[in-house]
Amino acid sequence: MTILVIAEHDNQTLKAATLNTVAAAAKIGGDIHVLIAGSNAQGAADAAAKLAGVAKVLLADAPQLADGLAENIEATLIEVAKDYSHILAPASAYGKNVAPRIAARLDVAQVSDIVSVVDADTFERPIYAGNAIAMVRSRDPVKVITVRATAFDPVATEGGSASIETIPAGTDAGVSQCVSREVTKLDRPELTSADVVVSGGRGLGSGDNYRTVLEPLADRLGAAMGASRAAVDAGYAPNDYQVGQTGKIVAPELYIAVGISGAIQHLAGMKDSKIIVAINKDEEAPIFSVADYGLVGDLFDCVPSLLGELDALS
Template sequence: MAILLLADHDNASVSEQTAKALTAALQMGSVVHVLVAGTDARQAAEQAAQLAGVSKVILAEDRCFAGNLAEPLAAIIFSLAGQYDAIVSAATSVGKNVLPRVAAMLDVAQVSEIVEVLSSDTFKRPIYAGNAIQTVQSVDAKKVVTVRTASFLPAPQGASAAVEPVSAAAFSSTNSTFVSDEISSSERPELTSAKIVVSGGRALGSAENFDQFILPVADKLGAAVGASRAAVDAGFAANDLQVGQTGKVVAPQLYIACGISGAIQHLAGMKDSKVIVAINKDEEAPIFQVADYGLVADIFEALPELEKAL
């Protein structure tokens, strides 16, 4: 079974999410080609070629791929699809944006956010905010699959696959063009790949309290900062910090939930964390049902003490 894996990259390097999606792809079939489409993306392609299990890297470079626009990316994938039995991507913002369009162009049903590969056409995926796991068998001639990467280990490096450039000029005539990116910079780890995440919830009460009590603990631990949907909706934290079904799915080694009650949609985004610590003054809070360690305490007292102890 031949598989085309769409790489998630910044032109200089391939994200760890792609290495995890590669692990899933290799469980589906033994021949995996990686598509690196970008602008001046040779460095990312060479890094992808080093991932164990990659048979070939296809490098498409053109200005039309700037900003990971769905139209040109879907178009080049569709042009290559005839050679492959499956199209795979990590369930990142890029994969979620591009692969549904590819599935529509191929007239097949997409299988979204798989957490386990049972065979080349059968997968497990969460439904009902992660409260149930559905087994899905695709009967389509070509499978289009996104991977919830929290459930897979990244493929190691050590290979040296060939990098094959392809012409991409034909895909530049689309109805959308990339104008600019406004990316927030932070010295903290990226949320979806961090080994430690400290998250704050509605109980913090204000953006000032969020910064005053959550950020010092995160900085001492070298952790990424997350937030519940309630905290984001209230304006305590930026939208890109939201963890949950409608935010980002994380699975760090350590997840510290501070003042988060544990609504179902939040649990769907963090319950695969290796160790979960919950701090909440409500001992009946649902978060304690999934926590490995629970502290019934006022976060405004507990967090300064924790920061001081660190």
């Protein structure tokens, strides 16, 4: 049994979700190969070769793979896909774009967003916004799977010594092109990989309050900033801050929810956090049902007081 992990990368470094996906592959068992499809991507291939548990890295290097266009990744991967019992990708925008194309070409059913490996054929995945867990068994000869990164601890980035094999790149499909890419530069940790997340909801009342109330707390804790869908829809925070079923799935060591009522959509994106702290003036708010610590009160009083206590401890 040999497993292929489709790596998400920027041609030089691996994205964090790739490490979690390799960890999921290790739970299945068997030899693990990692596909690096990119342009001038030797740096990413070298990083993949060092991952614990990886036996081989497949490097497809060509200009048409530079931007990670799904059609061109598919054309490259399909040539080797039948050599594997399982093909895994992170359940990120990248993985969700590539994996269904591979499953369709192989005429198999995709197993999406797994959070647990029962055995080589059986997996668990959340349904109904995480309110139930479905156990899915696949008898397909090749199992195409996307992995929820927050459900698996990442593998070590050092200790491996995998060989690197160059494979031919698929031809340019010519049906899509990357026109431009704007990368957000953050002075704080990236949301999906941060150890601490401070999120704000509609209770903040405005974008100015979101910044003036939450940013000092996030800066003090070295935290990433998140937001509920309601806060994003109201324009308080940018779209890439959204946590929830239709946003980003996070599971930090500490999640602080400020002025967030706790709609099912939001809980689906953060309830696996190790410690959850909720601040809300409504003691009946659903967020308190998942919180380890709850503070009922006006957030405009509670957050400055909390920040003052933190400053006093330093």
